[in-house]
Amino acid sequence: MDKVLIPERLEIDPNSSEASCEWLHWKKTFDDFLNALPSEGLDKLGVLVNFLSPRIFQYIEEAESYDTAIEILKTMFVKPLNEVYSRHVLATRNQQASGNVDEYMQALKSLSKHCNFKAVSAVQNRDAYVRDAFIRGLNSTWIRQRLLENKHLDLNTTYNQARSLEVAIKNAEAYRVSDSSTVVTAAQNSETQNDETSCDIEKISATANPACFFCGGKKHPPSKCPFQNVICFKCHKKDIS
Known part of the structure; x- marks a missing residue:
């Protein structure tokens, strides 16, 4: 067995921002290692366990097959892609002050892998571009945040959700102003009643x-x-x- 093909022990932090990239690389090296082993009577699950750290093993210790264990690990390290957010990140990515043009181009290419680009019609391509520009240019960061929570979003849905959220903001603001006015009016009425009560007491005292x-x-x-x-x-x- 060529020692070059032996993969390292899997010790990836599932919460790391690089978890997906590290997992894909490790999985490729592990697949190459398995393919180099004799296929007859090969216990893939047993081999997999041998290359997992104790912390990672606890997630698949109840898996009864190799395929089930791999699917659990994939779910841990590869998060579902959010096409809308990924395209927003790509569209707003600027060259770093300390980076050169080559690094900037590589960063954009890397980000584009998560954008789910595919062959579409001119109209679909236009709508996707308008959607991205619409989200990027919104004044309300809250509305933008809510839109970016969607994994998939067409132009019409983007527009309708933004309108609904904008109306919700205005209604909440109107309710807040109305509620504040009610509190102020109640306080003013209370002060007036206190003043009238004080005057009545003085009048009674003077008369008695x-x-x-x-x-x-x-x-x-x-x-x-x-x-x-x-x-x-x-x-x-x-x-x-």
């Missing part, structure tokens, strides 16, 4: 007493008494009306 309790003069509201907040000579406490 023929002379002022504090100064002994002609009856008047307590709040108008010149002796209000004066310290009493008997109890040595300040009057609080």
